[in-house]
Amino acid sequence: MADGNKDLVARLTDLSEGAIQRLSEAPGAERALQALKSLADKVDELQRRTRGVEELEKRLTALEKRVDAMAKPKPARKPASRARTKPASTAKKT
Numbered sequence: 895m896a897d898g899n900k901d902l903v904a905r906l907t908d909l910s911e912g913a914i915q916r917l918s919e920a921p922g923a924e925r926a927l928q929a930l931k932s933l934a935d936k937v938d939e940l941q942r943r944t945r946g947v948e949e950l951e952k953r954l955t956a957l958e959k960r961v962d963a964m965a966k967p968k969p970a971r972k973p974a975s976r977a978r979t980k981p982a983s984t985a986k987k988t
């Protein structure tokens with residue numbers, strides 16, 4: 895049974911190698927490979943830009959929180975109570 899599996903695997907390997915070789919010799923294969931390579935490069939660029947946008951969003955969120963904190967009206971403080979002294983009563987002089 896193990897020999898049967900090896901023969902099957904070897905046969906599949908030979909067939910797949912032949913199929914890949916025929917595909918590479920096809921008239922539009924070179925152009926298709928270039929298009930796939932270009933697509934991969936564009937996807938990499940988009941991923942890099944997306945990471946940059948995520949960083950900007952984090953910074954923006956932090957700044958918005960700071961602005962919100964500054965914009966909130968501060969509670970009015972009560973003036974410190976002072977001990978008031980009554981003025982000395984002055985007698986009317988007539």
